[in-house]
Amino acid sequence: MRKPQPDRYHHGNLVEALIAATIDIVEERGVEHVSVREAARRAGVSPGAPFRHFATKTALMTAVGEQAMDRLKAAVDAALQATLDQAPLARLEALGSAYLQWALRNPTHFQIISSRSLIDIAASESIRTANAAIRAVMVGLLEEARRDGALAPDLDIAQTVLVTRAFGYGLARMAIDGHFGEWHTAEPPADAVPKALRLFMGLLKAKPS
Structure with missing residues (x-):
């Protein structure tokens, strides 16, 4: 029973x-x-x-997604606030690290907010607003890095935002879905993920002349 x-x-x-x-x-x-x-x-x-409050399962799941996004946004904001005096690409890495650490610590929330089949993004202004705010920060940091000469000059900003988002999402998804056992057995995800992020960020940097 x-x-x-x-x-x-x-x-x-x-x-x-x-x-x-x-x-x-x-x-x-x-x-x-x-x-x-x-x-x-x-x-x-x-x-x-x-x-x-919740007429349907989708409405209930969307509320869970809103809670997830609120917590994710808070983690990202804290990381950005803690790196105000750092270079733009360092702050972008801090944003990515906050996102990945939050996802690994909150796999259920991450899976729900990530699945557009479970939640109604169109009905949630708070999720859309938070997503737009994070994207705007990413764009701003990349544009600032370009002005500083720190960003690889051949990178398109819009494409770089997309690839950066895809990298972070894919890495988190691999860790949470248990793919590391097939693709990276040398260390646990908690150790491998920040190293992978650091490797990725290195690819965005301008090479010394």
């Missing part, structure tokens, strides 16, 4: 309780077992209680 779920709900925090319950379901049973009613049961509220 299943152990009874603790009553998570306290007045005023139903949304937070439902999000926490959803994370538990994903981690224990997989995304396919998430439902608004099951989240309500785990949160200790009536089956109908969540529907004024």
